Amino acid sequence: MKTSRTTLRTRGGLSFRLDPRALTVVALLLLIALAASIALIGTGDFSIPPGDVLRTLLEGGDARQEFIVTELRLPRVLVGLLVGGSLGLAGALFQSISRNPLGSPDVLGLGQGSTAGALVVIVLFSGGATQVALGALVGGLVTGLAIYLLAWKQGVHGYRLVLVGIGVSAVVTAVNGYLLTKADIVDATRAVVWMTGSLNGRDWEQVRPLLALWAVLVPLVLGQSRALRVTEMGDDVAYALGVRVERVRLLLMVSAVLLTAGATAAAGPVGFVALTAPQLARRTILPRRRGSAGAAPLGPHLMTSMVMGATLLVVADWASQQLFGADQLPVGVVTGVLGGGYLLWLLVTERRAGRI
Numbered sequence: 001m002k003t004s005r006t007t008l009r010t011r012g013g014l015s016f017r018l019d020p021r022a023l024t025v026v027a028l029l030l031l032i033a034l035a036a037s038i039a040l041i042g043t044g045d046f047s048i049p050p051g052d053v054l055r056t057l058l059e060g061g062d063a064r065q066e067f068i069v070t071e072l073r074l075p076r077v078l079v080g081l082l083v084g085g086s087l088g089l090a091g092a093l094f095q096s097i098s099r100n101p102l103g104s105p106d107v108l109g110l111g112q113g114s115t116a117g118a119l120v121v122i123v124l125f126s127g128g129a130t131q132v133a134l135g136a137l138v139g140g141l142v143t144g145l146a147i148y149l150l151a152w153k154q155g156v157h158g159y160r161l162v163l164v165g166i167g168v169s170a171v172v173t174a175v176n177g178y179l180l181t182k183a184d185i186v187d188a189t190r191a192v193v194w195m196t197g198s199l200n201g202r203d204w205e206q207v208r209p210l211l212a213l214w215a216v217l218v219p220l221v222l223g224q225s226r227a228l229r230v231t232e233m234g235d236d237v238a239y240a241l242g243v244r245v246e247r248v249r250l251l252l253m254v255s256a257v258l259l260t261a262g263a264t265a266a267a268g269p270v271g272f273v274a275l276t277a278p279q280l281a282r283r284t285i286l287p288r289r290r291g292s293a294g295a296a297p298l299g300p301h302l303m304t305s306m307v308m309g310a311t312l313l314v315v316a317d318w319a320s321q322q323l324f325g326a327d328q329l330p331v332g333v334v335t336g337v338l339g340g341g342y343l344l345w346l347l348v349t350e351r352r353a354g355r356i
Contacts, residue, residue, distance in 0.1 A: 022285040026307050033081065033311040040080075040318045041073045071203075079202040079266055080317050080331070081310040082210040084273055086263040088309020089221060091274030092281070092302050093256040096228055097249055098161045101346060104275035105260040106339070107162065109169025111271070113143025114264035115195055116172050116179070122191045123183040130205075132194065133265035140261025143172060148253060197270035197332020199317055206266040213262045217255045218306070224252055225302055270313065270332045272339020277309035279346065284308075 041057075042048040046068060048056075056069045091104040105111055117139020121127035127135065151164040176195075180188055227248045260274065281304035316338070317331040 022301075022304055025281075025284045026304055029304070029307045029311045033307070033314055036311070036314045036318045037077045037081065040077050040314060040321070041069055043318065043321050044068075044073065075203045075207050076199050076201075077314060078207045079210065080199050080314045082207070082214065083199075083263040083267045083270060084277070084313030085306045085310040086210070086213070086259040087270065087274040088277035088281070088312070089218070089302060089306040090256040090259040090263075091276075091309070092278035092305035093221065093228075093252050093259075094274070095278050096301075097231075097253060097256075098159075100159060100162050101279060102275075103162050103165075104278075105256070106272055106275050107169070108147060108165030109172055110140050110143055110147075110165075110257060110260045111264055111269040112169050112172040112176060113146075114140035114261050115269050116176050117142070118194060118265075118268075119176055119179040119183075119191055122194070123179045123187050126187060133206075133209075136265040137261045140257055140264060143168060144253065144257030144261075148250070193330075194268050196330040197268040197335070198330035199267055200330065202267065210262060210266055213258065217259060221252060221255050222302060224248060228252060268330075268332060271336040272343065273309050273312055273335050275346075276335075276339050276342050277312055278305040279342075280312075281305040281308040 038050050038053050042050055042053045046064075048065060048069065052065060053069060056065050057074070060066055087105070094103045094105060094108065095101055097103065114136040117135040117137070118132045119135075120139070121131050121135035125131065147161070147165050147168050150168070151161045153160065180191060183191060231245050231248060263270070278301070282301055285301065285304050313331065313335065316334040320329040320331055320334045323329070
């Protein structure tokens with residue numbers, strides 16, 4: 001069974017293809033994300049009906065509602081959407097580059113690297129929120145560079161990248177444990193809260209850097225989707241078609257590392273969204289047929305993964321508040337439980353299919 005696509009041509013001679021199935025999935029996910037966001041903004045100690053939330057956002061409301069909606073809760077929701085989208089897109093890039101469904105920032109240790117950078121700032125320098133975010137960003141970049149250099153051997157290949165990432169993750173996790181043992185009780189408590197991954201207390205200071213990151217990286221990544229698609233056919237084929245394989249891989253890996261580090265700096269290490277979102281996206285935009293797991297067109301897949309990640313995170317945050325009350329359970333706990341279960345299921349299915 002083939003997925004139908006529509007080709008559009010402009011007067012200037014440019015053409016591009018639309019995948020109706022992917023567009024439908026993206027539209028449905030956006031509606032779910034919008035509904036969850038409105039419900040999330042209205043949830044809290046001072047509940048606001050969805051109609052009043054929309055009215056306040058579009059037209060303005062009374063002073064109390066406007067302050068709660070625009071200053072307290074809207075930034076939290078925007079951070080959730082941007083963090084989830086960043087992780088979903090980064091996970092799709094790593095899984096495509098490694099050609100491995102386990103190739104995500106969670107498994108490769110990038111989240112742990114960002115955590116190490118944040119812990120250094122918290123434990124050794126008692127830095128504030130801005131310094132912690134910068135430390136997480138630097139830690140993620142250093143870890144990504146280390147993984148790339150250690151995995152390099154006449155190019156970067158899938159399973160070697162995953163195996164090196166697992167090893168680096170183990171080392172960095174041990175470093176994080178050591179840093180926690182050296183911290184005093186106040187800094188250790190602060191570090192553990194940050195390491196859980198949470199949207200609590202997020203404001204416009206986290207929104208603006210994420211928007212700037214998206215403005216640069218998302219168009220860059222989507223513009224390289226065709227080259228990335230060609231590299232999935234194999235390096236020899238890609239070189240024959242004129243794709244500079246290692247340059248494309250390096251560019252997209254740097255983009256994925258920046259997206260992961262930026263998301264971690266904003267909300268802490270929110271687990272398993274980067275692993276789960278691309279897999280769910282690939283399964284929703286593909287016809288259900290044997291052997292289709294790796295055949296999704298990269299452009300629609302990247303976009304769908306990004307929207308899937310944003311939707312998963314805001315829905316998980318809304319569900320945690322509904323089940324346990326506002327600010328009682330960090331969203332990282334919810335995604336960790338759900339994502340861990342999904343990882344076990346993925347390992348079982350991959351083993352049964354003979355791929356691992």
